[in-house]
Amino acid sequence: MSAAVRPDEPQVEVTLCPGGPMLLRGATHVIDDDGRRVPVERPVVALCRCDKSGRKPWCDGTHKLLPLEI
Amino acid sequence: MLLPRARGAISAEVFARLLQAPPGVGTVPMPPGWPDHFEDPLEDEDLQVTLWALYELHYKGFEDVEDEWEWDAGMLAVRRELERSFEAALRTLAEPHVRAVVGGKGDLADRLFDLTEAFEGPELSAYLQRTATREQTEEFLALRSIYHLKESDPQSWAIPRLQPAIKSRLVELQFDEYGGGRPERVHQALYATTLERAGLDPAYGAYIDDVPAIVLATNNAMSLFGLHRRLNGAAMGHLGAFEATSSLPCVRYAAGLRRLGFGDDAAFYFDEHVEADAVHEQLALRGICAALALDDPSQEADIVFGAVICLALDVRFAEQLLGAWDSDANLLGPEHDGVPVPA
Numbered sequence: 562m563s564a565a566v567r568p569d570e571p572q573v574e575v576t577l578c579p580g581g582p583m584l585l586r587g588a589t590h591v592i593d594d595d596g597r598r599v600p601v602e603r604p605v606v607a608l609c610r611c612d613k614s615g616r617k618p619w620c621d622g623t624h625k626l627l628p629l630e631i
Numbered sequence: 632m633l634l635p636r637a638r639g640a641i642s643a644e645v646f647a648r649l650l651q652a653p654p655g656v657g658t659v660p661m662p663p664g665w666p667d668h669f670e671d672p673l674e675d676e677d678l679q680v681t682l683w684a685l686y687e688l689h690y691k692g693f694e695d696v697e698d699e700w701e702w703d704a705g706m707l708a709v710r711r712e713l714e715r716s717f718e719a720a721l722r723t724l725a726e727p728h729v730r731a732v733v734g735g736k737g738d739l740a741d742r743l744f745d746l747t748e749a750f751e752g753p754e755l756s757a758y759l760q761r762t763a764t765r766e767q768t769e770e771f772l773a774l775r776s777i778y779h780l781k782e783s784d785p786q787s788w789a790i791p792r793l794q795p796a797i798k799s800r801l802v803e804l805q806f807d808e809y810g811g812g813r814p815e816r817v818h819q820a821l822y823a824t825t826l827e828r829a830g831l832d833p834a835y836g837a838y839i840d841d842v843p844a845i846v847l848a849t850n851n852a853m854s855l856f857g858l859h860r861r862l863n864g865a866a867m868g869h870l871g872a873f874e875a876t877s878s879l880p881c882v883r884y885a886a887g888l889r890r891l892g893f894g895d896d897a898a899f900y901f902d903e904h905v906e907a908d909a910v911h912e913q914l915a916l917r918g919i920c921a922a923l924a925l926d927d928p929s930q931e932a933d934i935v936f937g938a939v940i941c942l943a944l945d946v947r948f949a950e951q952l953l954g955a956w957d958s959d960a961n962l963l964g965p966e967h968d969g970v971p972v973p974a
C-alpha cells in the first residue's frame with residue numbers, strides 16, 4: 562500500500578505532453594486568457610499549448626494540423 | 632434485443648441452436664457446411680454476424696437466447712474457430728504497417744501518433760461536414776450506433792489484466808467515457824440522444840440486421856482484443872489509435888450535424904468528444920500504450936497491431952460508405968451479401 566498521498570489532501574498534477582497539450586489532474590477551475598473562471602468537468606483535462614485550439618482553454622487536437630512542432 | 636437475422640448457413644445453424652435450451656455439457660459440433668477456410672473473413676457476412684452474436688452473449692445477450700449459452704463449451708469452440716480465421720485475416724491486413732512501426736526509433740507514443748497522422752484514407756468527416764445529405768448523415772449515425780451504444784465496453788475487459796500503474800490510467804479514461812459519475816453523461820447515453828434527435832431508433836442493436844460486414848468486423852475486432860488476455864496489448868493499441876483519430880473528425884461531424892439543422896442536442900455527443908478525446912489520446916498513447924511497452928517490450932508488436940487494425944478498418948469503412956454514396960447506393964440496408972444495396 563502506498564501512503565504517499567492521503568485522500569483528504571488535494572493535489573494537482575501537471576503533465577506536459579511532447580508536441581501536445583498540458584494535462585491537468587485534480588484541478589477544479591482554470592482561469593482562461595480572458596480571466597474567465599472555467600470549471601473543470603472531467604478527471605483529467607488537456608490545456609491548449611499551441612494557442613490555436615478552437616475550444617480554448619481546452620485542447621481540441623488542432624496542434625496536429627500545425628506545420629511546426631510547438 | 633433479439634438475435635440478428637442469419638446471413639448464411641453458419642449463422643442459420645448457430646442461431647437455430649441458440650434458440651434452443653443449452654445442452655449443459657459442451658457437445659456442440661461445428662455447424663454442417665463448415666468451410667475448409669473462409670475466403671475473406673473480414674467481408675464474410677455469415678462469419679461476422681455469427682461472431683458478433685456469440686460475442687454479444689458476453690455483453691447484454693438476447694431476449695430470445697438463454698443466458699447459459701454464454702459459457703457453453705461447444706458454442707465457445709465455434710466462436711474460437713471463427714476467431715482463428717478472423718484474427719489471421721486481421722494479422723495479414725496489418726502486417727506491413729506493423730513492421731514499419733515496431734522497433735522504430737523514439738518513444739512508442741510518438742510513433743503511434745505519427746502512424747495515425749500518416750495513415751491514408753478518404754476524408755469521410757470532411758464529406759459529412761460539408762456535403763452529406765440529411766439521409767446520408769442519418770445512415771452514418773445508424774452505422775456507427777452498433778459501436779457507440781456499447782462504447783468503451785470492449786476496452787473494460789482489459790482492466791483486471793493490466794498492472795496497477797497502467798490500470799489506473801485506463802480506469803481514469805474509462806471513468807470519463809462512463810460519464811465521470813454522472814449517468815446522463817455516459818457516452819453511450821449521449822449517442823442514444825444523438826440518434827433520437829436525428830429521428831433514429833436509439834435502442835441497443837436496433838440496426839444490427841441492416842449493417843454490413845465491415846461494421847460487424849470493426850466491432851468484432853474490439854471484442855476479440857478485449858476478451859482475450861493474450862491480446863491485451865492489441866486492445867490498448869486499438870484504443871490509442873481510436874482516441875487519436877477522434878477529436879478533429881468530431882469537430883467536423885458536429886459542424887455537419889449543425890449545417891443540416893439537427894440541433895445542439897444531436898451534436899453534443901461529438902462536441903463532447905472533441906475535448907474528451909484530446910485528453911484520452913494522450914492518456915491512451917502515452918499513459919497506457921507507451922507505458923505498457925516499457926513495462927513489457929514483448930507487447931509492442933501487439934499494441935501496434937491493435938492500432939493498425941483500428942485505422943485500417945476505419946479506412947475500409949470510409950471507402951465502402953463513400954463508394955456506396957458515390958454510386959447512389961447505401962451501406963445501411965436490409966440485405967447484405969457483401970455488396971452495397973442499391974437505394
Ligand SMILES: [Fe+2]
Binds near residue numbers: 782808818
Ligand atoms: Fe467516448
Ligand SMILES: [Fe+2]
Binds near residue numbers: 808874907908911
Ligand atoms: Fe474517448
